[in-house]
Structure formats: structure tokens, C-alpha cells
Amino acid sequence: MTETISVLVNGKKITSEVEPRLLLSDYLREKLDLTGTHLGCEHGVCGACTILVNGRTVRSCLMLAVQVDGCEVDTVESLTEGDGMLSPLQQAFADNHALQCGFCTPGFLMTITGFLENNPDPNDEEIKQAISGNLCRCTGYTNILKAVKQVSKSRKLKEVVKE
Amino acid sequence: MKPAHFEYLKPITPDELYNQLSFYGEDAKIMAGGQSLVPIMNMRLSTPKYIIDINHIEDFSYIKLDGDHIAIGALTRQTEVENSSIVEKYCPLLQEAIRYVGHAQIRNMGTIGGTIAHADPSAEVPCVLSTLRGEIVVANVEEERVVSPEEFFLTYMLSSLEPTEVIKEIRIPILSKDSGYAFEEIARRDGDFAILEAIAVIDLNENGQVAAAKIGVGGAGPTPEILEDVEDFVVGKELTDNVLDDACEQIKDILEPDSDLHGSAEYRKDLASVLVKRALETALTRAKEGA
Ligand SMILES: Cc1cc2nc3c(=O)[nH]c(=O)nc-3n(C[C@H](O)[C@H](O)[C@H](O)COP(=O)(O)OP(=O)(O)OC[C@H]3O[C@@H](n4cnc5c(N)ncnc54)[C@H](O)[C@@H]3O)c2cc1C
Ligand code: FES
Ligand code: FES
Numbered sequence: 001m002t003e004t005i006s007v008l009v010n011g012k013k014i015t016s017e018v019e020p021r022l023l024l025s026d027y028l029r030e031k032l033d034l035t036g037t038h039l040g041c042e043h044g045v046c047g048a049c050t051i052l053v054n055g056r057t058v059r060s061c062l063m064l065a066v067q068v069d070g071c072e073v074d075t076v077e078s079l080t081e082g083d084g085m086l087s088p089l090q091q092a093f094a095d096n097h098a099l100q101c102g103f104c105t106p107g108f109l110m111t112i113t114g115f116l117e118n119n120p121d122p123n124d125e126e127i128k129q130a131i132s133g134n135l136c137r138c139t140g141y142t143n144i145l146k147a148v149k150q151v152s153k154s155r156k157l158k159e160v161v162k163e
Numbered sequence: 164m165k166p167a168h169f170e171y172l173k174p175i176t177p178d179e180l181y182n183q184l185s186f187y188g189e190d191a192k193i194m195a196g197g198q199s200l201v202p203i204m205n206m207r208l209s210t211p212k213y214i215i216d217i218n219h220i221e222d223f224s225y226i227k228l229d230g231d232h233i234a235i236g237a238l239t240r241q242t243e244v245e246n247s248s249i250v251e252k253y254c255p256l257l258q259e260a261i262r263y264v265g266h267a268q269i270r271n272m273g274t275i276g277g278t279i280a281h282a283d284p285s286a287e288v289p290c291v292l293s294t295l296r297g298e299i300v301v302a303n304v305e306e307e308r309v310v311s312p313e314e315f316f317l318t319y320m321l322s323s324l325e326p327t328e329v330i331k332e333i334r335i336p337i338l339s340k341d342s343g344y345a346f347e348e349i350a351r352r353d354g355d356f357a358i359l360e361a362i363a364v365i366d367l368n369e370n371g372q373v374a375a376a377k378i379g380v381g382g383a384g385p386t387p388e389i390l391e392d393v394e395d396f397v398v399g400k401e402l403t404d405n406v407l408d409d410a411c412e413q414i415k416d417i418l419e420p421d422s423d424l425h426g427s428a429e430y431r432k433d434l435a436s437v438l439v440k441r442a443l444e445t446a447l448t449r450a451k452e453g454a
Binding site for chain 1 (some may be wrong): 260
């Protein structure tokens, strides 16, 4: 038995037939070819598979594809503009050497995107708390912290200029 | 695909759910936030024939003040409890404790009913519910019953919930404005399950002595543990350093934790004693500030 689901993935409406036991992470990677969402542990610990569902960060390895019927789903692919330009957060990762092998990076980017939406001007403690659910085995987190501070600072500057 | 094959059911109303549970009972598993169930299914430790996804039952999602307690619908996300102004005002202890549950991404999906049903002895919310003497409302197709945490939590990951029943609501007693409270936890890493956690809530009388005390620990046995002897010991006394030391020293004789990968029995007893002391100290400071 399959179920029909209709999902807004990265702003595009998609209708699919899925088996109920298909994980959301596998749906994105295998059915939709959105391989930016990475899979490290598949039991909720590493954070590599973090995406946004209706604007909230979730582990896509702990959801079923059938559960996002009628939802908005945003993956790391949503961050770049149509012209392939890096988003300010991605640019900040590049500028601060906040990735090495890059395996964990999509998860961090989506965690931080969701976090900054709710808390645009975080302090160091809040940033550390926010990224505590994502494991990186290369960079050592300090540069990721720097990258987050760079984007939150540049956003603040932009707001001052606007005013 | 990681989980084994199952049929997917999606009830919209409580009645639909009760009927499905009475029909499929043993063969079915309720899915709430999925943050404990899906990992177990991914590892094929559980292979239910039917998954009953309760995420569409809107009637199960609310936080409201109801007399002497806060009533929280079972499907309420842990994040919503964390951000609730009602919880912040009437039971800040729960707010402090729930932040220790996994990470933000886990709490965005995980539900209050799920963490109770899962009955992990080191989970934070069951420990709060037990220590405060809260209640759990469970229902099946015929009736509703209100159970105490003591009746509900049987042992490691096992509760008295029948396969045809669902948790509907959790009732968290309100803390008085003058109560001092504290939650203390030690885990290997931020967001991990606790090795041990301790809760203390105290009220002082006008002479600065303890008028009432609630003290509990999680992770020191198969269920959350209320330390009634220690509660009785501190009531009527002023919490001087000596009284605190005597109170916490007893804990090592009361608890009988098991040793495991994360800590030996001895270590857990020591931790319990140290964390209860810290919790009592913080609760005392807050009770003095409140008064
Ligand atoms: C990486 C990670 C870290 C975590 N760390 C912690 C932690 O530190 N502390 C902690 O407490 N938890 C932790 N958790 C678990 C998390 O809190 C879960 O949200 C919770 O244990 C289960 O809630 P759920 O809503 O996700 O339930 P589900 O996973 O959907 O269900 C869990 C069980 O409860 C049953 N169930 C669910 N709802 C009901 C209901 N209303 N009535 C009857 N039965 C029901 C299900 O059938 C299943 O058996 C962690 C999880 C992960 C993945
Ligand atoms: S792959 Fe989902 S958390 Fe690790
Ligand atoms: S950059 Fe390699 S794991 Fe994070």
C-alpha cells in the first residue's frame, strides 16, 4: 500500500506516491535527488539530516515521508539563490573555515538557519546551545561559532543601514 | 528502507483513535513525536504491524490552567511547553527541566505524552511529574482513568498502560509563588540522557524552617524515585550546612542503582547525594528570594 503526499519542497509543490515506511530523509535523497541532506547515524544523534519542516528544525531521519503531507519542507538546497550564489550563512562558513570534510555542514546550516530566525542576535552561549545537537568531527566548532557571529553581525549592520 | 513494513493509520478524532486501538491493540504502536519510536524502528528493535499516527488529533494539543494544576494535552510538543508563558509562570521547574531533553530539533517534534509513555528512568519530564505528584490521564474506547506516576511507571521503559489505551493529558501541579525549586542534571554531553538528575522544591515558614519539601531523583533506579525519607527529614528544620549534609548522606543508603556503561552504582549514589544537595541549596536561595 502506498500513500499520496503533496509537499512544498524548497518552494516547489511536489506530489509523490510513497510507502509509509519510507523515511523523510530517504524520500528527499532517493526520490527527489536532493542529496544535500546527509545521513550520519539515522537514529537522531548526529544532526547531519537536519531540515526545516514548517519553519522548525527537525531530524529528517526520525520522520516518515507520509508525515509531511501538506507541509513546507526546506533543505540545504533552498539556501542558494537560483544563480548558485552562496547565501550569507554559507559564505560565512567559507570565510571562517567552518567546514573541513563538509559532511556535517548541511545539518549545521539548517540548524543555524532555523535558530537565527527565532534569535537573530544570539550571544556565544546561545549559539553553542543551538549547535549542540550537531556533531562535527573535523573543525572543532570554534570556526562555526565565528561564522554564526559573522552573519548575525552583518544582518544587524544591514538593519541599521535600512533604518 | 530502515523500518520494517507496517500499515499506516491516521485518526483525526479521539474516538477514531480509541476504536483503532481497541481493534488493533497489541499489533499497533502509537506514534507521537517519533523521537524514540522511529530510532527503535530504524534499528528494527520494534516491528509493529500498524502505526497509529496521532499527530492529526488536534484535541490532544493544549496547555491550560485548571485549578491547582496545569493540564497539558499529550500531543503538545516539548518546545511548546518550553516556550509556554503559563508553564513559565506556574511551574518554572518544568520549563527548567524540559530544556535538558535532547536538543531543540528533538523537542520540536517530541511530545509531552511521548516522553511519559516511553518511561525512560532518566528522562526529565517523568521525574518532574513524579516528584511533584502529578497525574496522568489515560483513555480507551470505554472510559478515562486518572493514574498517579507511581501506578504508571513500573520499571525500565515499562508502564501500566494497556495496548488499547492512550495517554490523553498530563497534569502538573502548580508551584506556589513562594516555593523555591531547582533541577540539577549531569550528562556526559549536552543533550544526552541524564546519568542522574535531582529535583528539590521547598516552602519555608516564617521562621525560615522548611514547611514542605518535595525531593526526587531520576536515573538512580528503574523508575523516577521520590525521596520521602529525606523530605520528612528536612521538614521542620532550618537548612543549615549540617542539616543538608545529614539529609544528603542518607540518600546513599536509600538508593539502589544499577551499574552500567555510563556509571557505576557507587558513582550514581554519590552523584545523587551531591545533586540533591545542590538542588536543595538553590531551592533554598530561591525560596528566600521569593518570600
Ligand atoms: C538524540 C536524542 C536525544 C534524546 N535525549 C533525551 C533526553 O535527554 N531526555 C529525554 O527525556 N528524552 C530524550 N530523547 C527522547 C525524546 O524526548 C522523545 O521525544 C520522547 O522520549 C518520546 O516522545 P515522542 O513524542 O517522540 O514519542 P514517540 O517516539 O512517538 O513514542 C515513544 C513511545 O511512546 C508511545 N506513545 C507516544 N505518545 C503516546 C500517547 N499519547 N499515549 C500512549 N502511548 C504513547 C509510543 O507508542 C512509543 O512506544 C532523545 C531523543 C533523541 C533522538
Ligand atoms: S542522520 Fe539523522 S540525526 Fe544522524
Ligand atoms: S566538517 Fe567534517 S564532520 Fe564537520
